[in-house]
Amino acid sequence: xxxxxxxMIPGPTPVPPSVLLAAAAPMINHRGPEFxxxxxxxxxxxxxxxxxQHDVFVLTASGTGGLEAAVVNMLSPGDTVLSVSIGVFxxxxxxxxxxxxxxxxxLDFEWGTAADPGKxxxxxxxxxxxxxxxxxVTHNETSTGVTNDMAAIGPIVRExxxxxxxxxxxxxxxxxxxxxxxxxxxxxxxxxxAFMIPxxxxxxxxxxxxxxxxxxASLPRFYWDLGKAKDYLKLGQTPWTPAVPQVFQLRAAxxxxxxxxxxxxxxxHVRHGAAVRAGIGALxxxxxxxxxxxxxxxxxxxxxxxxxVAALRKLLLEKYGVVLAGGQQSMKDKIFRIGHLGYVSQSDxxxxxxxxxxxxxxxxxxxxxxxxxxxxxxxLGG
Numbered sequence: 001x002x003x004x005x006x007x008m009i010p011g012p013t014p015v016p017p018s019v020l021l022a023a024a025a026p027m028i029n030h031r032g033p034e035f036x037x038x039x040x041x042x043x044x045x046x047x048x049x050x051x052x053q054h055d056v057f058v059l060t061a062s063g064t065g066g067l068e069a070a071v072v073n074m075l076s077p078g079d080t081v082l083s084v085s086i087g088v089f090x091x092x093x094x095x096x097x098x099x100x101x102x103x104x105x106x107l108d109f110e111w112g113t114a115a116d117p118g119k120x121x122x123x124x125x126x127x128x129x130x131x132x133x134x135x136x137v138t139h140n141e142t143s144t145g146v147t148n149d150m151a152a153i154g155p156i157v158r159e160x161x162x163x164x165x166x167x168x169x170x171x172x173x174x175x176x177x178x179x180x181x182x183x184x185x186x187x188x189x190x191x192x193x194a195f196m197i198p199x200x201x202x203x204x205x206x207x208x209x210x211x212x213x214x215x216x217a218s219l220p221r222f223y224w225d226l227g228k229a230k231d232y233l234k235l236g237q238t239p240w241t242p243a244v245p246q247v248f249q250l251r252a253a254x255x256x257x258x259x260x261x262x263x264x265x266x267x268x269h270v271r272h273g274a275a276v277r278a279g280i281g282a283l284x285x286x287x288x289x290x291x292x293x294x295x296x297x298x299x300x301x302x303x304x305x306x307x308x309v310a311a312l313r314k315l316l317l318e319k320y321g322v323v324l325a326g327g328q329q330s331m332k333d334k335i336f337r338i339g340h341l342g343y344v345s346q347s348d349x350x351x352x353x354x355x356x357x358x359x360x361x362x363x364x365x366x367x368x369x370x371x372x373x374x375x376x377x378x379x380l381g382g
């Protein structure tokens with residue numbers, strides 16, 4: 001049934017019915033009092049999610065736009081940054097910096113593993129002249145299903161004095177990200193991940209150190225000018241025409257999260273991640289991510305012997321209505337990924353693992369088709 005699908009990818013993610021309906025509200029003046037009220041509410045809610053007392057801005061863009069905003073507002077031509085990368089999106093952050101003439105030094109870690117805070121400390125300690133102006137790091141790398149330890153990395157970079165610029169696009173809401181407590185200067189998050197709303201908005205949190213850096217930075221910026229965003233926010237507005245329906249949806253989603261509680265939301269993602277990992281293990285599959293750093297937002301799974309990833313995903317989509325993500329770049333035919341962030345329920349996880357077991361069996365794998373769902377149910381306390 002094409003009209004009914006389980007969207008189990010790391011983004012865009014499923015959207016709650018009440019959030020979908022919020023976009024159907026009548027259009028309003030984005031320079032009027034109703035929008036100012038909505039923007040004030042979502043900005044306050046975002047500060048609680050980012051766990052910051054500092055500025056948070058709502059931009060109309062995809063996550064990549066937020067990363068570009070981070071680069072052009074914080075840096076100047078010829079500046080040197082350290083790119084800490086563990087996958088596709090870490091590399092993308094570095095590519096954006098390179099596109100603007102920033103000197104990028106790469107500190108890459110094997111895909112499937114997390115960044116080693118000790119190696120970051122070692123490299124920064126060697127920078128006696130303080131040439132490294134910022135460190136680019138991805139909190140949760142969806143291409144590999146690995147989460148970096150930002151609680152450790154943030155203070156290490158702060159000790160050196162460089163800015164900590166964080167891609168938190170898939171981590172915010174799904175996992176703890178203590179922007180202020182961990183010394184993160186600028187953090188970017190996206191609407192289409194655990195925030196449970198459609199693509200179209202990106203959120204940028206920045207502290208006073210970042211604001212001071214912005215005043216000195218000289219890379220060209222216009223649409224992404226966070227200084228303008230700050231000025232207009234005082235008026236209850238955004239500098240440019242915002243995606244008004246998505247702002248309504250953000251307000252509705254934040255109210256859902258407020259009712260659940262942020263800590264309860266983190267714990268829910270922990271349970272769901274554990275259930276998916278238990279399920280794939282029971283099906284005889286192997287995870288790709290280092291278990292010590294496996295993401296609670298998305299699980300990466302190695303290709304089973306004798307089963308092609310493309311064939312598996314095609315069967316799951318066409319026969320069972322389950323949408324899984326493939327691998328990216330060098331991992332294209334080597335892994336598949338199961339998203340379990342945002343508006344994903346326990347029953348969604350059980351159904352996905354049940355369908356996965358059936359599909360694997362149909363493709364010739366010797367497996368108990370029900371084992372994955374059963375293991376997930378047990379992990380969920382059923």
